[in-house]
Amino acid sequence: MQSPQRYIAHMDLDSFFVSVEVLNDPSLKGKAVIVGGSRERGVVSTCSYEARKFGVHSAMPMKKALQLCPHAILARGTRGEYSRYSRWVTDIIAAKAPLFEKASIDEFYIDLTGMDKYFDPYQWAIALREEIIEKTQLPISFGLATNKMIAKIATDMAKPNGYLFVQPGMEQTFLAPMPVNKFSGVGEHTHNALKEMGIFFIGDILKFNINDLEKKLGKWGVDLYAKAQGMHHGTVHSYHEAKSISTENTFQENSADMEFLLRELVRMTERVGYELRQDQKLTGCIAIKIRYPDFETTSRQTTINFTFSDDELIPAAISLFHQLYRKGKPVRLLGVRLSELTNHALQGSLFDNPEKKLNLYKAIDDVKNKYGKTALQKARVVKKGSI
Ligand SMILES: [Mg+2]
Incomplete structure (x- = not known):
C-alpha cells in the first residue's frame, strides 16, 4: 500500500521579538528596531525588516549592527512578554492542530497528513494563520509542503507576512532556482567546494551523477542529492508543555x-x-x-x-x-x-x-x-x- 500524501505546515512569527515590542509601543512601527544584548558585547536577537535593509541580521554582533544602522532603536523587552505571546499562539494552534511541534519560541510544524480527507490543508492553514493574526495582532507566515524541509524553505520565501503552498510533485521545481546555501548545513567550506564544481543553484546538483557527488563530498554529497530532489523524512514531534x-x-x-x-x-x-x-x-x-x-x-x-x-x-x-x-x-x-x-x-x-x-x-x-x-x-x- 502506498503511504498517504504528507502535508506539513511550518508557521513562523515574523521578527517575533520586534513585533511584540511594536505591539507594546506602536510608535516603533515602521522603524529600524533591534532586539538584542548590550551595545558593546551583545548580539542581535531579532531585527525589524527596516533594519534588515541596512544589512543587519540575527546573531550579528550588536556593535557591527549599529555601525551598519546607527539610527536603529534598541529594544530589550522582558522575556515574560515574549513567552506570554508565544504561549498565546501555541494555545491557538493547540486548539486546532491534530499534531504539532513547537520548534522554538516562535516557530511551529503542524502535521496535517491524512487530514485532506476531511478538509483542504491549504485552506485550513490560511484560516489558522488569520485566526492567529486576528487574535494576537502578530504577523506570521507559513509554508505548506510535503515535508518539513520544503515547508520551512517555503515559509522563508513567503516572509514577511505571507504564505506559500508547494504542491505535491513540485518540490524539485520549487528548489531548483535557489542558491545552494539555502539548505541548512551548507557552510562556507561546502559552499566553496560546490562553487568549484560549478554548482551555484540547487538545480545544478541534479546535473551530477550521485556517485560523482559521493566521491567529491562523501556522504554529504548523497544527502545533498536527496535534498535537491526535495526529499526529507523528518517527522513532526508532538509538543509537550514544560513540566x-x-x-x-x-x-x-x-x-x-x-x-x-x-x-x-x-x-x-x-x-x-x-x-x-x-x-x-x-x-x-x-x-x-x-x-x-x-x-x-x-x-x-x-x-x-x-x-x-x-x-x-x-x-x-x-x-x-x-x-x-x-x-x-x-x-x-x-x-x-x-x-x-x-x-x-x-x-x-x-x-x-x-x-x-x-x-x-x-x-x-x-x-x-x-x-x-x-x-x-x-x-x-x-x-x-x-x-
Ligand atoms: Mg520567527
Whole structure:
C-alpha cells in the first residue's frame, strides 16, 4: 500500500521579538528596531525588516549592527512578554492542530497528513494563520509542503507576512532556482567546494551523477542529492508543555543567617510565582531544595491547592524550609520549584475570587515588566500578607 500524501505546515512569527515590542509601543512601527544584548558585547536577537535593509541580521554582533544602522532603536523587552505571546499562539494552534511541534519560541510544524480527507490543508492553514493574526495582532507566515524541509524553505520565501503552498510533485521545481546555501548545513567550506564544481543553484546538483557527488563530498554529497530532489523524512514531534518552573541560587558565601535565608527564599518564590503567572499557569506542588557546603543536597515538596498567588506560595515555601533546614548549618544553595502546572482556564473555579486576584497580580506584574522584576519587592515585603 502506498503511504498517504504528507502535508506539513511550518508557521513562523515574523521578527517575533520586534513585533511584540511594536505591539507594546506602536510608535516603533515602521522603524529600524533591534532586539538584542548590550551595545558593546551583545548580539542581535531579532531585527525589524527596516533594519534588515541596512544589512543587519540575527546573531550579528550588536556593535557591527549599529555601525551598519546607527539610527536603529534598541529594544530589550522582558522575556515574560515574549513567552506570554508565544504561549498565546501555541494555545491557538493547540486548539486546532491534530499534531504539532513547537520548534522554538516562535516557530511551529503542524502535521496535517491524512487530514485532506476531511478538509483542504491549504485552506485550513490560511484560516489558522488569520485566526492567529486576528487574535494576537502578530504577523506570521507559513509554508505548506510535503515535508518539513520544503515547508520551512517555503515559509522563508513567503516572509514577511505571507504564505506559500508547494504542491505535491513540485518540490524539485520549487528548489531548483535557489542558491545552494539555502539548505541548512551548507557552510562556507561546502559552499566553496560546490562553487568549484560549478554548482551555484540547487538545480545544478541534479546535473551530477550521485556517485560523482559521493566521491567529491562523501556522504554529504548523497544527502545533498536527496535534498535537491526535495526529499526529507523528518517527522513532526508532538509538543509537550514544560513540566515545572524553578530557580536556584548558589550564594556568594555560604550562610546560616536565618533572616538572610528567608529573605532569599521569599525573593525566589516571588520570581517563580511571576514566571508562573506570565505563563498563565497554576501550580499544584511546590518544592524547595537546600544544598550544604559539603554538597549534601536535600529537598522536600508539598502539594497545595492550585494557585498562582505569592501569598499562598510564600507560606508554603517557608513552612517547607523550616521542615527541611538543619538550623545553624551554613547553606550553599537554595532552590524553589513549582510543578503540577495547569492552565488557568481549566482550574479557574478552584479558588476564591479568582478574577479580583488575577487582576491585582496583573497590575503588579505589569509594573514588574515595565521597571524590572525587582521594582516591587520592597513594597511586597512591607505589605506582606495583604495580597
Ligand atoms: Mg520567527
